[in-house]
Amino acid sequence: MIFWFIACGTEKEISSIDVLPQEETPIEVIDEEVGQSDLEDSTDVSGRFMKRMTVAQVRDSMEQITGTRWGGNTSKWNTYSDSLGVPDFQQRMEHDLSPSVIFQKFLNDAAAESCMEWMQGSSSMFSVDPQSQDLGDIRSNIDFLRWQIQGHPRGENPPIMNDYLALYQSVYSRTGDAMEGWNTICIGIFTHPDFWMY
Amino acid sequence: MIVLWLSLVQAEENWNDASRRDLHHYVRSASLDIRGHVPTIDEILSLEESEELSDNTLDEWLNSLAFEERVIDYHKELFWNKLSTQVIQRRRLVRISNIYYSPSKRSTYRGNRTHCGDFEANYDSNGQLITQELEDGSIQEGWVYATPYWAPDSSIKLCAFDAQEADFSASSGVACDSLDGHKEVDCGCGPNVQWCFDNNLRSDFTDSVAKEVEERVRKMLKENMSYDQFLVQPFAQVNGPMVHYFKYIYIFDDKFQPYVDIENLPDLAYSDKDAWLDVETPDSAQGIFSSAAWLLRHQTNRGRANRLYGAFLCSEFIPVEGKIEGLTGTELPSPDLSRREGCVDCHARLEPMAAYWARWGEASQNYIDPISLPSYSEECATCLQSNTCSTNCKNNYIVSASHPDETPYIGWLRSVAFLSETERFNSELGPSEWIYQSMADGSLAQCAASNTSRWLLGWNKEEQIQQDVAVRNYAMEFENSGYSFRSLVRTIIKSPSYWRRP
Numbered sequence: 001m002i003f004w005f006i007a008c009g010t011e012k013e014i015s016s017i018d019v020l021p022q023e024e025t026p027i028e029v030i031d032e033e034v035g036q037s038d039l040e041d042s043t044d045v046s047g048r049f050m051k052r053m054t055v056a057q058v059r060d061s062m063e064q065i066t067g068t069r070w071g072g073n074t075s076k077w078n079t080y081s082d083s084l085g086v087p088d089f090q091q092r093m094e095h096d097l098s099p100s101v102i103f104q105k106f107l108n109d110a111a112a113e114s115c116m117e118w119m120q121g122s123s124s125m126f127s128v129d130p131q132s133q134d135l136g137d138i139r140s141n142i143d144f145l146r147w148q149i150q151g152h153p154r155g156e157n158p159p160i161m162n163d164y165l166a167l168y169q170s171v172y173s174r175t176g177d178a179m180e181g182w183n184t185i186c187i188g189i190f191t192h193p194d195f196w197m198y
Numbered sequence: 199m200i201v202l203w204l205s206l207v208q209a210e211e212n213w214n215d216a217s218r219r220d221l222h223h224y225v226r227s228a229s230l231d232i233r234g235h236v237p238t239i240d241e242i243l244s245l246e247e248s249e250e251l252s253d254n255t256l257d258e259w260l261n262s263l264a265f266e267e268r269v270i271d272y273h274k275e276l277f278w279n280k281l282s283t284q285v286i287q288r289r290r291l292v293r294i295s296n297i298y299y300s301p302s303k304r305s306t307y308r309g310n311r312t313h314c315g316d317f318e319a320n321y322d323s324n325g326q327l328i329t330q331e332l333e334d335g336s337i338q339e340g341w342v343y344a345t346p347y348w349a350p351d352s353s354i355k356l357c358a359f360d361a362q363e364a365d366f367s368a369s370s371g372v373a374c375d376s377l378d379g380h381k382e383v384d385c386g387c388g389p390n391v392q393w394c395f396d397n398n399l400r401s402d403f404t405d406s407v408a409k410e411v412e413e414r415v416r417k418m419l420k421e422n423m424s425y426d427q428f429l430v431q432p433f434a435q436v437n438g439p440m441v442h443y444f445k446y447i448y449i450f451d452d453k454f455q456p457y458v459d460i461e462n463l464p465d466l467a468y469s470d471k472d473a474w475l476d477v478e479t480p481d482s483a484q485g486i487f488s489s490a491a492w493l494l495r496h497q498t499n500r501g502r503a504n505r506l507y508g509a510f511l512c513s514e515f516i517p518v519e520g521k522i523e524g525l526t527g528t529e530l531p532s533p534d535l536s537r538r539e540g541c542v543d544c545h546a547r548l549e550p551m552a553a554y555w556a557r558w559g560e561a562s563q564n565y566i567d568p569i570s571l572p573s574y575s576e577e578c579a580t581c582l583q584s585n586t587c588s589t590n591c592k593n594n595y596i597v598s599a600s601h602p603d604e605t606p607y608i609g610w611l612r613s614v615a616f617l618s619e620t621e622r623f624n625s626e627l628g629p630s631e632w633i634y635q636s637m638a639d640g641s642l643a644q645c646a647a648s649n650t651s652r653w654l655l656g657w658n659k660e661e662q663i664q665q666d667v668a669v670r671n672y673a674m675e676f677e678n679s680g681y682s683f684r685s686l687v688r689t690i691i692k693s694p695s696y697w698r699r700p
Contacts, residue, residue, distance in 0.1 A: 046665055047698030049656030053230065056271070060235040089280035124239075151226035151236060153246075198227050 052097040053196045055084050062110060062190065065149055066118035070110040080106055099193070108191055115186035119179060124148075125186065131178050138168055142185060149186075150194040164188065224697040225251050231654050232256075232691070233264035234271075256691065260684050266419050269683065270412045272653055276509040279411040279491045281404040285443070286451040288380060290397040291360065291387070297341050299357040300394060306383055307359035310336030314357035318342070327358050346391040347442065347468050348399055360394070362386025380450055392446045402439040403447075406471070410435055411491045413474045418683065425646060425681035426637055429510075430630040432483035434458050438470030455564040457483065457490055482557070482565040487629035490563040497561045499613060503551035506629065511636055512645035515544035532603040534616040549616060554632050556613035556625030566594075571611060573622065579609025637681075640673065646686060647672035654690045668695055 053061065059077035063069050070076050082088070084103060085096025119125050127144040128137040142164045146152045164185055172181040189195060225245050229237045237245070245251065259265060288302040294313050304311055312332065319340035320328040329337040344356040366373055367382035374385035375393055387394035395403075413435050418428035434457065436444070441463050448454045459478035466473055486492060487506060496502040507513050517540070532538045535545035557566045571594055578591035587597050596615055599605040607615040614625050624631065636642035647669050651657045662669055672689055679685035690696055 046655075046657070046661060046695065048227065048654070048696050049658075049661070051656045054234075054271075057230055057234050061230070064235050064238065087275070089274060089278040090282055093278060094275065147242070148239065151222050151242075153222045198223070198230050 050197045052099055052103075053198060054095055054097065055081055055086050058107065058110075058196055061195075062114050066114040067122055067124070068114050068117040070113050076106070077110065099196075104191070107196065108187065111187040111190035112183075115183050115190065119183055119186065125182065130182055133172070133178070135165070139165060141182070142168070145186060145189050146194075149189045150192065151198075152194070220697060221245070221249065221251075227696070228256070228691050229259065232259045232268060232687070233262060234268050235264070256688065260688060265684075266416050269419060269687075270415045272649075273415045274412065276649070277411050277486075277492065278495055278505070279408045281408045281491065281494050283404055283494050285395065285400055285403050285447065286454070289394045289447055289450050290400060291356075291391070291394045292397045297355045297357060298344075298360065298391075298396070300360050300387070303360065303380070306381065307357075308336045308338060310334055312336045312338055314339050314341055314359065316341070319358035344387075344391055346396065348391075348396055350390070350467075350469075354391075356387070356391065359383075360386050361391075363389045375446070375449055377450055377452055388446075392442070393450070395447060402471070403443045406437050406439045407490050407494070409437075410440075410474075410489065411486065414486055414489075416474075422682065422684070425676075425683050425686075426633060426642070427681075428683075429487065430485035430633050432479050432485055432488075434477050434479045434483065434489065435474040436463065436466070436477050437472065437474050438466040438468045441466045441470075442468045453562070453564070457563060457565075480565070482567075484628040484630045485633075487633070488555075488558060488565075493555075493558055493563040499552035499555040499558075499560060500548055502555045502629075503548055506632065507548075507551060509649075510633075510645055511641050512648050513641075515548060517541075518543045530601055533601050534603045536616060537603060550621040550624055551632065553614060553617055553621055553624040554627065554629040556611065557628065560613075566611075566613075568626070573611050573614050573625065574609055575611075576609065640677070643673040643677045643681070644670070646683070647676055650686050650690055654687065655695055665695070668693070 055077050059070070059075055063075075071079065077084070084106060085092065085098075085100070087093055087095055125145070126141055128141050130141070132138070139161060142161060143154050143156070146156075146164075147154045167188060168181040168185050171184045172178060175181070222242075222245075225242075226236055228251060229235065229241070241255075244255075289300070290302075291298040291300055293299075295316055297314065297316060299313055304313065308314075308329075310332075312334075315330070315338045317340040319342050322328055327339055329339045331337055339358040341355040342358050342361045343353040344361050345353050346356075362374075362384060363386065364374055364384060365388075367379065367384050369384060370382060372378045372382055372385075374382065374388060379385045414428060414433075417423065417433075417435070418425070423431070436458060444456055444458060444460045444463055448456055457479065459480070462478055464475040464477065466475065482488070487502070492502065496505050504515065507515070535541040536549045538545070557568065558564065559566060571590075575591065575595055578587065578595035578597055581587035581591050582597050591597050594611060596604060596607050596610055596612055599608060603616070611625075614622050617625075633642060636645075648662050651662060651665075651669055651672060657665060657669075672686065672693070675689045676682070676686045679689075
């Protein structure tokens with residue numbers, strides 16, 4: 001607990017040098033406890049700015065979530081690091097953290113490969129029967145993927161859920177393959193800024 | 199008088215008001231910043247059950263190997279520790295038709311620029327290498343199998359002259375592991391090719407020198423070393439390639455000065471690239487800003503000062519607009535940049551800072567010993583009059599004046615020229631003194647807080663100026679923690695600013 005003692009005074013105005021200063025009126029002291037507050041005034045202090053993940057953060061997070069590595073033994077995130085603006089501290093000194101077109105392109109490639117392998121290699125992508133066409137099940141699994149990939153709490157029902165649902169149904173209606181639908185949803189959730197901005 | 203009760207509200211209290219969504223995002227962000235990846239499923243489930251990121255979990259993350267890597271990445275952006283310098287060329291081996299040979303010794307061995315032949319070497323009954331004479335008068339030998347230190351489980355084809363293992367030259371008695379030994383025809387690469395290196399592995403040593411900075415960061419975290427000690431404590435670490443270089447290779451370099459105690463190097467194999475052990479350093483060592491990685495990456499004294507000033511004190515040199523462009527060039531410009539019009543605005547500050555490195559060579563990591571090279575040399579001050587200036591005087595001292603401003607500094611070491619007596623004192627103190635001064639005036643802590651808030655909060659310079667009070671609080675907490683970098687990160691992660699979105 002920190003006590004701050006602040007002396008307050010009134011600004012004295014002198015209109016003429018010939019005028020003798022009047023005796024100052026003593027300042028009224030309020031000896032009341034005014035409560036607790038943050039050292040950082042919550043009205044003025046800025047919050048954390050959203051940042052784009054670094055290439056390493058995207059790489060490691062995707063690998064952790066999907067259990068697969070884009071490119072197999074050698075991560076393509078590392079192979080393309082120069083193009084992705086990773087500093088080498090000779091020619092480039094700072095990370096390029098802009099959501100550039102090339103970043104989006106590689107992210108899409110990585111998501112496409114990783115989602116496919118994740119879906120084929122593990123059941124952790126699904127909280128329901130992946131073949132189920134029940135709307136409740138589909139919404140539930142979209143919610144489950146947003147929770148895993150983007151870190152949103154489960155049970156939210158934001159408007160984008162409807163967009164994901166429409167996307168799934170669109171793919172399913174064209175291909176008749178539920179797994180194609182889930183692969184597309186997985187890619188969509190990975191490539192959405194809610195994954196790579198934090 | 200008003201009594202204000204203020205307390206630093208801990209993050210736990212903030213959680214009382216935080217929404218569930220905030221909690222998920224807070225933990226995800228903290229995990230990404232501290233460990234570089236999102237939380238695991240089990241961690242999210244645990245978080246949802248406890249509805250908080252417990253201090254235990256946070257501390258566990260802050261003591262993880264993943265956090266070490268994150269802090270190393272953060273410091274790479276400050277130190278820029280990437281080296282492109284070459285190790286000495288004269289001991290490299292290259293391959294033709296998969297047979298290794300030394301390009302710099304082929305004339306010595308064979309009388310011409312000839313590679314050895316693609317046949318197994320033959321020796322006579324006395325064990326002498328049999329050579330064949332070629333039409334151009336040069337000679338050629340065959341190859342032998344050798345087991346190189348860099349791949350001890352394999353064998354390579356190596357030209358027989360290069361494969362010689364003698365310790366001394368039979369003809370001259372010169373030690374083969376010496377600079378003179380390099381010139382001897384009966385000296386080769388020694389046992390296990392130890393005095394040479396595979397050109398394809400030439401970056402092993404320089405990469406290790408650069409990486410040593412990262413291992414210092416790791417050591418700081420593992421041993422809870424204070425940030426100031428991390429910067430100024432004179433210690434060094436070596437790995438396998440560095441040990442090999444210091445034991446067997448550097449002796450062939452007439453310019454390289456080992457910066458570790460080579461008599462007491464640890465026993466590490468070349469393949470121990472990830473094993474790092476402490477070694478003694480000479481008395482001249484001054485911490486990370488006199489390390490080979492720093493000195494070779496930032497090769498001029500001005501460059502060294504400029505980088506420290508920018509990265510660790512968050513300041514920069516900005517010339518007054520129009521001053522440099524306005525220079526006419528009609529007069530002979532003063533070599534003293536702290537006087538020259540247009541340059542003075544930056545160099546009046548930069549030159550005394552650069553002097554902290556006056557005792558280290560530029561484009562070199564060698565220490566300039568004040569006994570062998572004192573700041574002032576009477577001999578070099580007067581040698582021009584008798585036309586007897588030595589190479590030492592010509593290379594290191596001002597022996598003549600090309601401008602009237604230079605006249606008072608004749609006889610002074612070039613790296614301390616144009617400095618006042620007080621400023622010249624910096625050269626005797628070294629860069630650690632600058633760090634101590636920056637601790638005393640608070641600028642080191644303030645900059646560390648600024649840099650870390652940029653990393654964790656994404657605050658750019660303008661935002662940091664606006665959030666001056668918050669950054670100052672972080673700096674104060676940093677100082678109060680005894681300059682614990684881990685505590686600084688913890689303070690910011692637990693601050694209201696971190697979980698609040700702008």
